[in-house]
Amino acid sequence: MNKETSDAIKKKITLEIADYIEKYMNKPGITTKWGKPLVGFADASSPYILALKEVVGPGHQTPADILEDASIVIAYYVPFTTELAETNVEYGRLASPEWALAYEETNTMFGHLNSHLIEFLENMGYRAAVSKEATKFSRETLKSNWSHRHLAYAAGLGTFGLNNMLITKSGCCGRYSTVATNLDVIPDSPLKEELCLYKKDGSCKVCMENCPVAALSTSEYDRRQCYSLLRENAQIYTEFGSSYQDDTEESNAINGSQVCGKCVTASPCAFWQ
């Protein structure tokens, strides 16, 4: 495959994702607004992705676990808007209701968009699949067996910040999803430049200072401490749905939106403005 053809296929898929989101947010009943998505194409058999079973855990799936002849993982980032982020900044210690609703609406949209993308790729003559593990995580380890962010990192979408978010060139105030496929394109590579200001030159710790429960420090991210605040918000925001529910007792014990995002919404890296 030459570069021109590869770029044309990538562009076609990127435009399809953008177009789907644009139409979706104009549907009646959808409140959340999203910005222009970023799309990356990771090499499904890169040493980095194959090492995830060791890096994250033995249960972590490889693309071949969900699609036998997977060659590419399409990773995409959908940014929220500055208006939405502002509601979360102004709300104080708890997440804003708008932030909780956007979390649920985005996760629901991903389900529809991924089904559409699979059909779109099939119509182009390829096969595609999503991991069922991506929408689950263990309440014990607070980890999932399908890390969108590691795959998005491999697809060149961003670098990890002090706030633990994968920061893209458009910021980190948004969400990721991924689809594995046997698409024939030239894969993208991880970014070379550092996007977190603290990691680049030590000039920022805004995310750390803004975390209401001190879950972030320069040496570690305390996921249990973070999860305690997410659960507190989930007790309040029960009307928008509850993502990441599976049939386990531990997930059913929480019936609300597990959100916070204060380490994202007031940060300079949220939208790079």
Ligand code: B12
């Ligand atoms: C489990 C989970 C949680 C747990 C644990 C959080 C955590 N950071 O691990 C809890 C419930 C506490 C949580 C909290 C939040 N979450 Co959460 N969560 C997930 C979930 C389901 C799995 C993540 C996971 O365990 N992966 C396995 C671990 C090992 O990998 P990882 O977290 O992807 O990557 C980590 C390490 O590899 C490491 N790392 C450090 N340095 C480096 C350097 C390099 C080069 C690499 C490669 C990696 C690396 O840092 C990474 C971040 O922790 C994902 C969705 C998914 N399926 O991927 C969403 C996800 C990670 N969550 C997300 C968000 C937005 C949140 C919250 C802001 C809540 C909210 N929506 O209001 C907070 C943020 C907390 C924080 N500062 O990290 C987004 C992140 C978007 C982004 N811009 O990065 C995701 C990707 C969901 C999505 N669909 O977009 N979450």
Ligand code: SF4
């Ligand atoms: S707020 Fe500053 S230190 Fe934190 S992740 Fe963003 S750029 Fe890095």
Ligand code: SF4
């Ligand atoms: S999501 Fe909230 S509790 Fe978790 S690290 Fe960010 S600011 Fe802290």
